[in-house]
Amino acid sequence: MNNSLMTFVRNGHFQNCLKCSIAAVQPGNRSFHTSNPERQIARKYVVKNYFQGPPKRSDFDIVEHELPALKDGEILVKAELISVDPYQRAYNLRSKLPYTQYGYQLGVVQESKDPNHPVGSRVISLKGWRDYSVINTSSHPFSDFYKLPDLQGLPNEYAMSAVGMIGATAYFGLLDICKPKSGETVAVTGAAGAVGTIVGQIAKVKGCKVIGFAGSDDKVEFLEKELGFDKAFNYKTANIGSALKSAAPEGIDCYFDNVGGEISSTIIGRMRNFGRVAICGSISSYNEDPRKMPKATILQPSLVFRQLKVEGFLVQRWAGPENRWPEAFADITKWIKNGQMKTHHHVTEGFENIFDAFTGMLEGKNTGKAIVKV
Numbered sequence: 001m002n003n004s005l006m007t008f009v010r011n012g013h014f015q016n017c018l019k020c021s022i023a024a025v026q027p028g029n030r031s032f033h034t035s036n037p038e039r040q041i042a043r044k045y046v047v048k049n050y051f052q053g054p055p056k057r058s059d060f061d062i063v064e065h066e067l068p069a070l071k072d073g074e075i076l077v078k079a080e081l082i083s084v085d086p087y088q089r090a091y092n093l094r095s096k097l098p099y100t101q102y103g104y105q106l107g108v109v110q111e112s113k114d115p116n117h118p119v120g121s122r123v124i125s126l127k128g129w130r131d132y133s134v135i136n137t138s139s140h141p142f143s144d145f146y147k148l149p150d151l152q153g154l155p156n157e158y159a160m161s162a163v164g165m166i167g168a169t170a171y172f173g174l175l176d177i178c179k180p181k182s183g184e185t186v187a188v189t190g191a192a193g194a195v196g197t198i199v200g201q202i203a204k205v206k207g208c209k210v211i212g213f214a215g216s217d218d219k220v221e222f223l224e225k226e227l228g229f230d231k232a233f234n235y236k237t238a239n240i241g242s243a244l245k246s247a248a249p250e251g252i253d254c255y256f257d258n259v260g261g262e263i264s265s266t267i268i269g270r271m272r273n274f275g276r277v278a279i280c281g282s283i284s285s286y287n288e289d290p291r292k293m294p295k296a297t298i299l300q301p302s303l304v305f306r307q308l309k310v311e312g313f314l315v316q317r318w319a320g321p322e323n324r325w326p327e328a329f330a331d332i333t334k335w336i337k338n339g340q341m342k343t344h345h346h347v348t349e350g351f352e353n354i355f356d357a358f359t360g361m362l363e364g365k366n367t368g369k370a371i372v373k374v
């Protein structure tokens with residue numbers, strides 16, 4: 001009997017082996033049958049529902065399955081760090097169900113049929129919420145699969161944050177789109193999160209005045225005292241208009257928008273002539289029903305009379321043919337090493353706890369980059 005396609009589902013939802021119809025295991029029981037004890041058994045989170053409001057545990061199954069033997073050009077990777085990110089919420093409606101939860105992970109090569117990726121080397125991939133995976137090393141664009149960059153002695157967590165997709169987002173979104181000049185004023189929302197903390201600090205490196213908005217008094221203190229933001233506000237309690245008037249009476253030159261919604265309309269309404277806005281994300285709307293999106297103050301008068309430039313972006317733009325991500329990695333590593341930048345990691349332990357880390361991040365429990373160590 002060939003059991004190689006055997007798939008069991010955990011979390012109280014079970015299905016039979018796809019090929020041999022052997023009954024499913026009991027809840028939480030890790031036992032499984034396999035025709036080949038050499039084959040690696042892997043676990044992955046499968047999303048089976050379109051989320052309604054905040055994602056629920058019952059929207060996911062943890063599925064155990066047997067990995068195939070390696071072919072030439074493939075590697076077997078064991079995940080060590082797994083990233084939880086807002087886009088995993090935002091892209092849910094765009095993905096065909098069911099799907100394995102994609103996202104960045106850092107893993108170590110356990111078996112290799114590619115001499116460029118020997119056993120023991122480390123890779124970054126979009127394999128997401130899986131503990132083991134087989135990767136064909138030649139079938140991915142740079143941003144989906146690459147060797148662990150030279151972190152110059154920094155811990156591997158940095159490859160999931162500042163020296164990874166997150167750092168590239170902050171770097172190119174701010175420097176290529178907002179183009180801040182020394183002496184200008186930069187505002188950033190989602191300021192205490194993964195992207196926001198790096199945006200604010202790059203702006204400081206470039207000689208700007210930086211104003212951040214985050215969701216708690218502790219985060220405000222962290223931004224001002226730890227990261228050197230000139231001023232930070234708790235957007236849940238502050239009057240945003242008055243806060244901006246007091247902190248930036250001259251107006252805002254650059255706005256890095258991570259959250260969207262009314263706070264963004266208020267900030268854009270206080271921009272100076274020829275200000276630049278980089279639209280990175282709109283997390284304030286990710287849990288909303290897309291048919292009933294919240295309304296925010298109309299922007300056109302500010303855009304026209306202040307002659308503002310507004311541009312949305314996806315960070316993969318800079319991983320295209322020119323592949324500029326390494327440029328961001330090199331500058332950011334330099335700034336961290338010479339003390340101009342700090343990166344905070346919010347680490348959760350355990351493959352079983354990825355869901356909690358994910359929803360915790362969406363609720364704002366993280367300061368800096370939310371990562372799961374497995």
Ligand code: NDP
Pocket residue numbers: 085086087090166169190191192193194195196213214215216219258259279280281282283284285313314315316361362363364365366367368369370
């Ligand atoms: P964060 O580390 O910032 O985590 C998300 C944060 O969002 C939470 O910590 C929380 O902080 C904040 N938040 C949650 N709900 C709301 C709300 N209703 N209003 C305002 N803030 C809220 O995540 P990332 O740094 O990874 O991502 C930040 C943004 O960047 C997201 O919009 C994401 O989609 C986007 N992004 C875009 C990319 C691109 O290529 N365009 C690439 C990567 C990220 P708080 O306590 O402050 O509320």
